[in-house]
Amino acid sequence: MTDFMRLPLDSAAAGAPLWLQDYLREARSRWEGSTLPTRKTEEWKYTGLQALRVSYAAASEGVVGLAEAGVELPHFGGYRLVFINGRYCAEHSDGNLPEGVSLVRFADAGPAQAAAIRDHLGAAVGREEGLFTALNDASLEDGVFVEIEARVRVEQPLHVVWISGNQEQAFSINQRLLVLCRQDSTASVIEQFSGARSEQQSFTNGVTELLLEDGATLNHYRIHLEEAAAAHIGRQHARLETGATLNSFHLALGSVLKRIDVVVDHCGQRAHSELNGLYLPRGDEHVDYHTCIEHRVPNCTSTETFRGIIGDEATAVFNGRIHIHRDAQKTNAQLSNRNLLTSTRAEVNTKPELEIYADDVQCSHGATVAQLDEMSLHYLRSRGVSRAQAQTMLSFGFVNEVVDTVRCEPLRDYLRGILTRRFARDPAITGSMV
Secondary structure, eight states: OTTTOBOOHHHHHHHSOGGGHHHHHHHHHHHHTOOOOOTTSGGGTTOOOGGGOSBOEEOOSOOSOHHHHTOOOOOOSSEEEEEETTEEOGGGOBOOOOTTEEEEEGGGOOHHHHHHHHHHTTTTTOSOSOHHHHHHHHTOSOOEEEEEOTTOBOOSOEEEEEEEOOOSSOEEEEEEEEEEEOTTOEEEEEEEEEEOSSOOOEEEEEEEEEEEOTTOEEEEEEEEEOOTTEEEEEEEEEEEOTTOEEEEEEEEEOBSEEEEEEEEEEOSTTOEEEEEEEEEOOTTOEEEEEEEEEEOSSSOEEEEEEEEEEOTTOEEEEEEEEEEOTTOTTOEEEEEEEEEEOSTTOEEEEEEEEEEOOSSOEEEEEEEEEEOOHHHHHHHHTTTOOHHHHHHHHHHHHHHHHHTTOOOHHHHHHHHHHHHHHHOOSHHHHHHHO
16 A cells, blocks of 8 residues: 555654544554555445555645635635645634634644544544545644534634645645534534645545534535645545534535545434535546435435536546435435536446335435537527537536525625636636626
8 A cells, every 4th residue: 555655644643732642543553454445346436546646745834825826715704714735824814703613723722622622533434434534534633623612603604725735746635624513503614625726746635524413503515626636535424413404515626536425424313414516527537426324313304416517538426325224214315416418528427326224214316417408509509699608508507506505605606606617618708607
């Protein structure tokens, strides 16, 4: 394994707080005892790891001049926390935390906060999750812990930005976010992954844990805007207790390798999750989403909608699994995946799965793969719309319904601008659409 992917684990362990050292040592043992998946591994059948055949250095302290590097830092209101190459950047972080919310880097945690992190770190992911989770645990030098106190309602979103900047050698970043929503609290968290405009090789190995206690509501957004040369393997794990609600949205622009696993675990009755997402690879990019909705107890509900637009010679994978355990009676779970190929060379592999062990449930799943409708194109062109603009309009319409599920209005407007620019490669068309 070390010949395949060489990573600076020793430097990460040296920089971690003392109270994390035992955690890192146990994780490193798991990492060294693991084997890399291959195309014969079912969950990696359509996603190879050749892009990781690189010797990665430790990330540098950061970059100078984010504007010159083409990194955009939008304002959504509320508090913003910025990390550059895995390190906290006070210069670009701003805003004030609302009352009832605490946010601390692992490296700055006091005794009480360190104890809370130790108690909850890994609670949603577990210890048997797999190779790259073990790598993240073993490399954990710093992370972010967000705690929303009981019965606190946070109106403005918390914005956490992870930026991969430029440096001479390929480098790796380990991202970790732990969110704890106490009983009957309400909050929104936006995670944004961006990179400098370059052919810089970087590898982000990210883990996000969302813990929702009884009656808590969390709106979580994970936005991947990295450049084409950046590799990212990430996981989001959510644990929902009684009456908790998770509204989750994902967006992934393509890159050389992007694999995101999403697991939502319904552990308390009347828990509900809504999971929506878009993936938009083009060129020779690759995006792979694997989702798993676990229903362990009765009377829970979930809806999941993912749509993909795949262009040029890009490839995409979507594997959506709903797992209903034996005791999860009265479950209602829905899954939909629709894909649009805008090139005859584009490819998508979609696999919805239902694994049901209860007999009193309502479940459905479906997947489609299609190309742009020629009749719709002809209709628009017959009314004076160019073919390029008609393709942009139809592509935007295909995903706009999913974008509408974003509850944060400033983020929703920001995403529409990104999508318009993504679809309309001609600046003149972009100007007519926004």
